[in-house]
Amino acid sequence: MSRSAKEWSSPQNALAYLNVADDLPHRSEGESVLIDHLSENTRRVLDLGTGDGRLIRLIKANRPYIEAVALDVSPTMLKSARDHFAGDSKVSIVKHDLSQPLPDLGYFDAVVSSFAIHHLKHERKHDLYEEIYDIINPTGVFCNLEHVASPSVELHVRFLKAIGYTPEKEDRANRLLPMEIQLSWLRDIGFVEVDCYWKWLEMALLIGYKA
Ligand SMILES: C[S@@+](CC[C@H](N)C(=O)[O-])C[C@H]1O[C@@H](n2cnc3c(N)ncnc32)[C@H](O)[C@@H]1O
Structure with missing residues (x-):
């Protein structure tokens, strides 16, 4: 099991995040810009590291007809997602450790993720971006609302303070990478x-379109 899978499989860690998820400053701005960039033709969505399914719930608030796959590794998160989507046959819940290649889930109009991929090793992030490209439909999009690295320690500490954390309290599973590197990877892979x-x-x- 990968380090991040182990960390997030702890019910304590998962519940600690869920308890403060709504308090993360400015996240709703990022979420709303993400949703703005899903085209009206979006029918099938994959959410990587879905947690309790927060992003899918936000997307489905305006587009209840969307079919979604909610993927995560944490049993606590998966249970919470199952509870949220009980009775919604259009949402499938999949247990998977993202440190491993994606299982066969078919093709998607949008692959989305929020604050999850930064837990993976950098090489795995890159390989995952390639796998995502391969499963997006020709006019589809990849939207990754992500926790990225600061350009300096001072800015990192300023960010932690702004979200009510200290370096000691920081998520030990984080593997932060500068945004610019990830954007250039996406371009090299073929996203436009x-x-x-x-x-x-x-x-x-971070957003990239298939074509
Ligand atoms: C900060 S939470 C974000 C949850 C949700 N996307 C949200 O925005 O509220 C990170 C999520 O990534 C999941 N995660 C971390 N490492 C993972 C891994 N290796 N494979 C699959 N999911 C993972 C965690 O279980 C957790 O649900």
Whole structure:
């Protein structure tokens, strides 16, 4: 089991995050920009590291007809997602450790993720971006609302302070990588219109289109 899978499989860690998830400053701005960039033709969505399914719930608030796959490794998160989507046959819940290649889930109009991929090793992030490219439909999009690295220790500490954390309290599973590196990876893989579409300190929305 990967380090991040182990950390997040602890019910304590998962519940600690869920308890403060709504308090993360500015996250709703990033989420709303993400949702703005899902085209009206979006029918099938994959959410990587879905947690309790927060992003899918936000997307489905305006588009209840969407079919979604909610993927995570943490039993606590998966249970919470199952509870949230009980009775919604259009949402499937999948247990998977993202440190391993994606299982066969079919093709998607949008692959989304929020604050999850930064837990993976850098090489795995890159390979995952390639796998994502391969499963996006020709006019689809990848939207990653992500925790990225600060350019300096001072800015990192400023970010932690702004979200009510200290370096001691920081998530030990974090493996932060500068946004610019990830944008250039996405371009090299073949995504187009790649950019940071929204950012506040270490929270950045990276988007790339298949075509
Ligand atoms: C900070 S939470 C974000 C949850 C949700 N996306 C949200 O925005 O509220 C990070 C999520 O990534 C998941 N995660 C961490 N490492 C993972 C891994 N190796 N494979 C699959 N999911 C992982 C955790 O279980 C957790 O649900």
